[in-house]
Amino acid sequence: MTVGTKEIVGILGRDIISVFYENNIVLSKEAYEYILEEKIDIEALRGYIEYLQEKNMHIAEKSSLLDIYLPKMKEKNFKFEKKETILDKITEEKIEVSIKSRDIPARDTDPEIKILKKIETDSEGNxxxxxxxxxxxxxxxxxxxxxxxxxxxxxxxxxxxxxxxxxxxxxxxxxxxxxxxxxxxxxxxxxxxxxxxxxxxxxxxxxxxxxxxxxxxxxxxxxxxxxxxxxxFPDIPLVREVNRSEIDVYSVLISDLHVGSKMFLEKEFLRFLKWLNLKIGDEKQKHTASKIKYLIIAGDVIDGIGIYPNQKKDLEILSVYDQYKKLYELLSLVPDYIQIIISPGNHDVARPAIPQLPIPKEFAPDLYDMNNVLMVGNPAFFSVHNVKILVYHGDTIFDIIEKIRVPQSDVVSPMIQMLKKRHLGPMYGKKTGMIPERKDHLVIEEVPDVLHMGHVHVNGYTVYRGTTLINSGTWQAQTEYQVLRNMIPTPCRVPIFNLKTHKTMITNFG
Ligand SMILES: [Fe+2]
The missing domain is CATH 2.40.50.140 (Nucleic acid-binding proteins)
Structure with missing residues (x-):
């Protein structure tokens, strides 16, 4: 050990990632590997984080750890005192307002959902x-x-x-x-x-x-x-009249919850649920929450089991049944006037190749029993309050990112390509498993008003030729797998889409 602090043998990678994540510092792969190799303890890492914050640095690089911070520590016999974090400062309970006493437009609005396309499976794979x-x-x-x-x-x-x-x-x-x-x-x-x-x-x-x-x-x-x-390319029309709701109602678009993972950000997700219940936020934020009629989820609602090698060590809940049960417990906290639409992703218990059918009832019976939950396939095409929404988990997005040579943080460029090509997976069977159905369900036949995706765990949105493209990010903190691949998620950012004005706003619950 080269560091003059106490050694904690066997420190887990996720603890390292968590301590950086909690402090909004991006951990580079090299720094992570060095910390693991040298078994640098959490106390020393907190001191290092404090040092980075003092210098207004947001990325933990091996060079700053090795060349600047560690020699300084040795010299000064550094002592760490835990600082109060942003999370500690939250005083959610103090600003509770009774939901019953408020004017809530979404509660007084009937849901208007129309399924525009259904996936029917007829493939024998021949x-x-x-x-x-x-x-x-x-x-x-x-x-x-x-x-x-x-x-x-x-x-x-x-x-x-x-x-x-x-x-x-x-x-x-x-x-x-x-x-x-x-x-x-x-x-x-x-x-x-x-x-x-x-x-x-x-x-x-x-x-x-x-x-x-x-x-x-x-x-x-x-x-x-x-x-x-x-x-x-077939593309979507340069100009067209988009479909709008006649009244001012909102849809919240989320994805990649990964419930069951040790990295699922439950505390932050509960804060989001409190906001949906108008229990936190300032008056403006509560006013927005009172107009939310739909919660649309684009897949990976659970972390699943056996999705990648050694996943077990990353799981808090070791059964998919229990993972869906936990999701049910969380979603039952959503006000019952909000309609929840759930589409599966590659971590869910739907068939592993696209197109996917809805999550089977036998795995999530409680969700099926909820009156305000609608299970759909992946992709799914439906309208809410006249606005046509195409939901797709985004399984093929990495193939396109690689092809058009954009960074993984640029989630909207591959989505634009999908619209230009009028296809969600133009290249057949690259890294993504596809089932040869007699109909190609990945063709974008009708132009959507909103294309909602997930999978990359990075939040981003844009408008292309009148269509709003939203990648909703994630509720899972950076995993060890992502650290090793330099993938930097942007969790807990929630896109809120106004179905009347087509304006998108992002609220951060992290
Ligand atoms: Fe995911």
Whole structure:
């Protein structure tokens, strides 16, 4: 041991992560590994955190620990005194207001939920099913292209003739990046197959072309090849009238609770529930809470069991039945006039590949018994108070992040790509398991007003061509797995969407 403080042998990684998390300091992978290796005790780490805070530093790097803090500690025989944290200062109980005595518009408003699309499973997983999925994908997306004025006259691949200017809609069977930096695609429709040559000198951004997606190619036909001049994606319309609620009601969008995990932030989640019950917050915040009619959850409501190797050591609750029971206990604290819509994620007890059916009743009977709970699949498409909401856990988002080369903290760029491609998982079966249903349930046939996702554990939102894109973040603190991969979650931030004005606001319960 190189540090002049008492040694605690066998310190657990999660305790290290927690102490940094509680103080809003991001712990780098290198620093974490060094702390574990050197068995630096919690008391010393608290001193280090205090040192970082004094210097207004928000990231714990190995270099600052090794080169600056530890030598200072040795010199000064540092003593730590626990400071009161933000959590300690909360005086929630002192500002309780009786919910019955208030005017609560959401309580006096009837719910308006319409299911717009249901997932029906009919796959046997055979070759025909795969073929049907892709046929259905092509049909649906080529129909979207037919609606576009400048593209609707596209032709079949079998009819293109050498020397002519052509316009075809095809599925990308293969994408070849040549050494010369030119790109050669193989695309197909129901009538035939052709190659497409995209010169490195053209302005077409070939990084954004994915295998298995359906695109429109315009160019000059040179026999069995089209020399591309333009590539179009189906996209959503540039301008359209969005659907709105006539009255001022709100929807809260959350995901990735991971109930059952030792890192589930129960204290913070309870604070959120208190706010829904108008028991905490200032008058403005309570006024907002009084208009919340829907709580929409985009998957990973529990942590599950056996989702990754050695998950058991990270679990507080070791049975999925008990994890759902615990979730039930929490959600039963939501005011009963708020409608709760639950879609599953990859940690839930639904089938592991997408599309997923709703969480089966046998695992969560109490949730099914709640009058204000509606279980839906993943993805799920429904409207609340006229506003069309597409909920998808986001299983394929990491495939897209990798492809378009954006950081994991940029959760909205891959969501924009999904809308541009009118598909939630354009590349078939990369890191994400997909079930070949006879219908491709991942095609975005109808333009949603809101696309709500989770999975990345990072909160973010934007508006793209009138559609609000929200990734709701998480209620799980940074896990050891995430520390080792430099993934920095943003837990406890709750997006609140006004169904009338389409304005989004974020409230932080952390
Ligand atoms: Fe998750």
């Amino acid at each position: 070759f025909e099913d795969f073929l049907e999925t892709f046929r259905d994908r092509y049909e649906k997306i080529s129909r979207i292209f037919r609606e576009r004025v400048n593209i609707r006259d596209f032709q079949n691949i079998s009819t293109i003739k050498k020397g002519e200017n052509v316009k075809v809609v095809g599925m990308v069977r293969k994408k070849l990046n040549a050494k010369t930096k030119n790109v050669i695609l193989t695309i197909e429709d129901f009538s035939g197959v052709t190659k497409v040559f995209i010169s490195r000198k053209s302005s077409i951004n070939t990084d954004m072309i994915f295998e298995d997606e359906v695109i429109c190619v315009e160019g000059k036909c040179g026999g069995n090849i089209i020399y591309a001049q333009n590539i179009e």
